[in-house]
Amino acid sequence: MKSTTRKVATPKRSPTRAAKSTRGASTMPGETAARPVTRRARTAPLDAREGAPGIDEPKGAANSVRGRQAAQSTRRRLPRTERQGLVLAKAAEYFAEHGLSAQTRAIAEACGVSQRLLYSLFPSKAALIEEVYNREIAGIFKAIWFVKLKDRSVPLEQRLIDFYRDYYESLLTRRWLRLFLFSSLAGLRMAPTYTDAIVTHALEIVVTEAAHDAGRDVPSKIDELTEIGWTLHGAISHLAIRRRIYSNDNSLPPEEVIALNVRAFLVAVPSLLPMPEAAG
Known part of the structure; x- marks a missing residue:
């Protein structure tokens, strides 16, 4: 007797149900379907300055929230x-x-x-x-210089050399000169204000002391007096410009150049200032 194998018909799934069950699934047999990826909402970019190290923040403080908070606290x-x-x-x-x-x-x-x-x-x-002018231009001038220039217990030549050497080293720096020149190019009043408030007074002292030392009278006209003073003061100022702006190097040290200019000025003073008027 022949055995018969009965075929069991496999029910067909509807296309709609199949599509629903397999939608989004791309796994192989035996694999677990991956969880759907959830995109995180993008946050608005921080301001470029928020948390950036400033003049009083330690380096690297902006790399963390705690660092930013500490920096802000320091700033406050x-x-x-x-x-x-x-x-x-x-x-x-x-x-x-x-x-x-x-x-x-x-x-x-x-x-x-x-x-x-x-x-x-x-x-x-x-x-x-x-x-900036008050701090970096006028503020560097030392009031004690006026006092020392008038101290007649010290020889005049030494007073002038000491003053202009200190003036050259302490005040006529590269930064000071560039600020001074840039302000003039910009049409600002830094240079005239400094000259009127400080330099003119210094020139009056220099010429007055030179006149006393040479036995001469001080010019009656203030413009003449200051121009005589500028022959020395301008020479020292231009020395600083040549060395620190023009980069005009010279083997002669600046302190020696200053001494040369002072001596030349004192030699010229008697011929520049009037003789005292005869009494009676």
Whole structure:
């Protein structure tokens, strides 16, 4: 008797159900279907200045939230006057290298602060420049120089040499000269203000002491007096410009050049100043 194998018909799945069951599935037999990927919402980019190291932040502080918070706390604790001093120093350095015509945004960036913070420290660019003048131009002059120039217990030649050597080294620096020249090119009043307030007084003392030492009268006209003083003062100023701006190197040390100019001035004084009027 023949055995018969009965075929069991496999029920067909509807195309719709098959599509639903296999939609999105691309696994091989025996694999577990991967979880659907959930995209994280993109956060808005941080402001370029948020958390960026500033004039009073430690390096690397912006690399973490805690670092940013610590830096912000440090910034809040920094006294206003100290922060102003830091900004002024950086602003003066920037002005000396790039001139005084820069926009406040570039100045703030050079100082490592936001434009908003810059304006909170200085209400305007003009106010910032005025403070730079007070600190970096006029503020470097030493009032004690006036006193020492008048001290007749010291020979005049030595007084003048000491004064101009100190003036050359302490005040006529590269940065000071560049600020002074850039301010004039920008049409600002830094140079005239400094000359009227400080240099003219120094020239009066120099010529008055030279006249006394030579037994001569002081010129009655202030313009004549100051021009005589400029023959020495201008020579020292131009020496600094040649050495520190023009990079005109010379084997002769500046202190020796200063001494030469002082001696030449004192030799010329008797021929430049009037003789005392005869009494009666």
